[in-house]
Amino acid sequence: MAITPPENKLWWKEPLHRMEIIWITIAFLWGLVMFSTMIYWHITGEQNLSNEAYRITPDAFAEKTEEMAEAYTVREEGDTGIPVVRPPPGSDVYLIARLWEWWPILELEKDQSYRLHLSSLDWQHGFSLQPTNINLQVHPNYEMVVTLTPNETGEFGIVCNEFCGIGHHQMLGKIYVVE
Amino acid sequence: MSVSTAEGALVGHDEKYRTCLDTGLKVYAKTETLIKVNAVAAVLFLAVGGLFGVLVALTRWPGVHLLPADLFYLVLTAHGAAVLLFWIIFFEVAILYFASSILLNCRLATPHFAWLGFLLMVGGSLLATVAVLQGESSVMFTSYVPMQAAPHFYLGLILFAVGALLACCVFFGTLVIAKEEQTYEGSVPLVTFGAITAAIIAVFTIASGAIILIPTFLWSIGYIAEIDTVTYKLVWWGMGHSSQQINVSAHVAVWYCIAALVLGAKPLSEKVSRTAFLLYILFLQLACAHHMLVEPGISSEWKVFNTSYALYLAVLGSLIHGMSIPGAVEAAQRRRGFTKGIFGWLRQAPWGNPAFSGFALSVVLFGFLGGISGVVLGTEQINILMHNTLYVPGHFHATVVAGTTLAFMAISYLVVPLIFQRDLVFKTIAKWQPYVFAIGVGGTSLFMMGAGTLGISRRHWDITFSDASLTFDVPGTAFLMLGLNGIFGLLAGVGGLMYILVIVGSILFGKRRDAEAVKANPIVAGGEAVSTYGSEGTLKLPGTITLVAVFFTAFVLYYFINWKFLSEVWPLS
Numbered sequence: 100m101a102i103t104p105p106e107n108k109l110w111w112k113e114p115l116h117r118m119e120i121i122w123i124t125i126a127f128l129w130g131l132v133m134f135s136t137m138i139y140w141h142i143t144g145e146q147n148l149s150n151e152a153y154r155i156t157p158d159a160f161a162e163k164t165e166e167m168a169e170a171y172t173v174r175e176e177g178d179t180g181i182p183v184v185r186p187p188p189g190s191d192v193y194l195i196a197r198l199w200e201w202w203p204i205l206e207l208e209k210d211q212s213y214r215l216h217l218s219s220l221d222w223q224h225g226f227s228l229q230p231t232n233i234n235l236q237v238h239p240n241y242e243m244v245v246t247l248t249p250n251e252t253g254e255f256g257i258v259c260n261e262f263c264g265i266g267h268h269q270m271l272g273k274i275y276v277v278e
Numbered sequence: 279m280s281v282s283t284a285e286g287a288l289v290g291h292d293e294k295y296r297t298c299l300d301t302g303l304k305v306y307a308k309t310e311t312l313i314k315v316n317a318v319a320a321v322l323f324l325a326v327g328g329l330f331g332v333l334v335a336l337t338r339w340p341g342v343h344l345l346p347a348d349l350f351y352l353v354l355t356a357h358g359a360a361v362l363l364f365w366i367i368f369f370e371v372a373i374l375y376f377a378s379s380i381l382l383n384c385r386l387a388t389p390h391f392a393w394l395g396f397l398l399m400v401g402g403s404l405l406a407t408v409a410v411l412q413g414e415s416s417v418m419f420t421s422y423v424p425m426q427a428a429p430h431f432y433l434g435l436i437l438f439a440v441g442a443l444l445a446c447c448v449f450f451g452t453l454v455i456a457k458e459e460q461t462y463e464g465s466v467p468l469v470t471f472g473a474i475t476a477a478i479i480a481v482f483t484i485a486s487g488a489i490i491l492i493p494t495f496l497w498s499i500g501y502i503a504e505i506d507t508v509t510y511k512l513v514w515w516g517m518g519h520s521s522q523q524i525n526v527s528a529h530v531a532v533w534y535c536i537a538a539l540v541l542g543a544k545p546l547s548e549k550v551s552r553t554a555f556l557l558y559i560l561f562l563q564l565a566c567a568h569h570m571l572v573e574p575g576i577s578s579e580w581k582v583f584n585t586s587y588a589l590y591l592a593v594l595g596s597l598i599h600g601m602s603i604p605g606a607v608e609a610a611q612r613r614r615g616f617t618k619g620i621f622g623w624l625r626q627a628p629w630g631n632p633a634f635s636g637f638a639l640s641v642v643l644f645g646f647l648g649g650i651s652g653v654v655l656g657t658e659q660i661n662i663l664m665h666n667t668l669y670v671p672g673h674f675h676a677t678v679v680a681g682t683t684l685a686f687m688a689i690s691y692l693v694v695p696l697i698f699q700r701d702l703v704f705k706t707i708a709k710w711q712p713y714v715f716a717i718g719v720g721g722t723s724l725f726m727m728g729a730g731t732l733g734i735s736r737r738h739w740d741i742t743f744s745d746a747s748l749t750f751d752v753p754g755t756a757f758l759m760l761g762l763n764g765i766f767g768l769l770a771g772v773g774g775l776m777y778i779l780v781i782v783g784s785i786l787f788g789k790r791r792d793a794e795a796v797k798a799n800p801i802v803a804g805g806e807a808v809s810t811y812g813s814e815g816t817l818k819l820p821g822t823i824t825l826v827a828v829f830f831t832a833f834v835l836y837y838f839i840n841w842k843f844l845s846e847v848w849p850l851s
Contacts, residue, residue, distance in 0.1 A: 103467050118601075118822070119547055122601045130589050130593060144845070146659055217574075230733055231847055234572060236666070238573070258750065260665075261737075265416075268745070271749075273750075
């Protein structure tokens with residue numbers, strides 16, 4: 100039994116049940132398939148994260164974001180005072196995460212690529228773009244760059260999905276995608 | 279381990295023991311007491327932490343929305359610490375002492391240190407719990423910097439970890455004594471081997487914890503200026519995820535133990551089962567990568583290699599156990615004459631015995647819900663869909679609650695008569711408890727995964743964003759999912775309460791188990807005839823083959839469905 104020492108002291112010499120050999124082989128091959136699928140997706144898939152990231156101070160990141168907002172603000176969102184920024188396709192786009200907002204609101208064009216830079220000015224936050232469902236972790240002092248290509252128009256919410264204190268559930272941002 | 283018929287003293291050691299009437303094993307008095315106190319501490323934390331869990335589920339149910347935001351985040355932090363850490367690790371210490379001292383017929387090494395470890399664990403767990411309840415440490419179980427908790431929150435966790443490390447040392451010491459005093463012949467039993475696996479991973483886990491928690495404590499009192507956030511996450515999960523691998527090793531050992539005690543089941547192959555445990559030791563530690571898949575500054579090569587435990591070799595370990603455990607049960611049942619059809623052995627299994635039903639439900643839920651979702655969640659690119667959504671707690675409630683907790687509940691129904699020497703009270707409640715708890719937890723896991731698939735965030739007080747300056751509408755189905763999660767969470771709470779009632783009631787008021795009770799109501803069924811059945815026999819196991827085939831098909835389908843989901847997301851590079 101499993102609670103007593105093996106009766107056969109040379110248990111490592113016992114032959115295996117055929118069923119066991121077959122299952123171990125299948126399970127091992129399945130592991131190889133799953134491992135290869137990740138690599139395969141890097142080659143042919145369209146959803147892969149870049150490895151591009153930089154160290155940055157919160158001040159420097161805020162400055163770059165404000166520069167972009169100054170140049171490309173097209174309007175304000177309702178009476179919230181939050182600028183809606185429409186940077187040119189293909190450009191570098193900056194998004195600040197801080198307690199408890201995503202700043203600014205972005206307006207992007209469908210089927211155009213943007214280099215999105217993400218960083219936090221204080222604690223960790225979670226960039227959760229809904230309903231398309233893209234979830235990325237945002238750290239302070241790190242600037243992450245991903246190239247994003249919206250393939251549908253509409254209004255998308257950015258939920259914070261990393262707990263960041265008592266206002267966490269109020270932290271909401273927005274991305275507009277237009278034709 | 280019933281009434282004391284043989285109280286004796288070993289030559290050279292003045293250690294009291296009794297011989298268990300059920301199993302014939304020697305039960306040393308000091309070991310027995312230590313197992314009892316650790317198990318009791320565990321159950322108390324389960325009661326408190328489980329209650330917190332129900333409050334969390336009721337708050338996330340939008341129709342109920344029970345707690346205010348500050349209290350919700352506080353209770354959620356307390357829930358994680360109380361059950362994920364304290365309940366499970368206290369119980370695991372009890373398992374370590376059982377698997378070493380009792381299974382090897384050996385006195386416990388340095389019981390004084392075992393007590394010191396216990397006191398440190400009690401002190402540490404209380405200190406951390408108090409810190410959370412004071413309200414200044416609602417930082418969640420993960421306590422990601424630069425969010426800061428009160429210093430005594432970190433200090434409590436450190437003390438708890440030191441206590442657990444002492445328990446591991448006592449365990450290893452006992453193995454050495456058993457070997458030297460030749461209290462057993464040949465190799466250690468498989469259950470002990472599983473416990474060794476758990477203890478080795480525990481040492482790695484605690485070392486990672488020390489490397490990250492000590493600097494974090496120093497940072498919280500102002501001696502260190504800054505802690506790098508990515509490094510913190512990497513090392514913290516060296517502790518956080520590895521501690522879940524302790525649980526896997528421990529509850530797989532518990533599965534083998536229950537199958538052996540209740541059915542006299544023998545592992546199909548000692549070699550295969552032990553190799554599977556060995557794979558855990560070698561590869562499980564890489565799992566901290568599961569939490570780093572969408573972080574800045576980490577290369578894809580690192581992610582792919584580590585998140586897959588190098589070619590999925592630790593997953594291979596679990597897949598092996600997933601066949602050899604039902605296989606061992608089927609073999610034992612067939613040997614006892616339940617040979618009708620493919621599943622006659624399963625139909626004739628003792629489903630009214632909570633130790634068996636809890637074990638069987640734990641195996642199924644852990645494999646189908648926890649195992650498959652874990653591999654999918656840990657796939658590098660698919661993680662983009664799921665990171666920090668409710669899918670994550672959905673997954674780990676299937677592993678840690680439906681898997682580990684249910685397995686520990688199941689073996690409690692053997693621990694009470696064998697170690698506490700009490701007959702169970704409220705037998706009908708005991709009989710239904712595993713089913714109620716399994717349905718409740720299975721439901722919450724499923725519905726949290728469902729909500730997560732819809733993109734609903736974990737650790738979030740208000741999916742309507744009523745206090746936010748912007749607006750966002752989540753899909754209506756998400757409300758349904760969270761409502762169902764609340765209902766099934768309540769059911770799991772009822773199942774937990776039934777467990778506490780039976781266990782605490784039996785310890786306090788159960789009839790003392792004497793020789794007559796052992797004869798009338800044997801715990802250890804099976805006996806020698808079954809136990810001598812070996813693996814390399816010609817016995818066919820069509821039931822296990824069918825179960826494994828169903829499992830594998832579900833796994834493959836669900837895996838590729840998620841790639842399909844991913845392919846529909848905005849292109850990213």
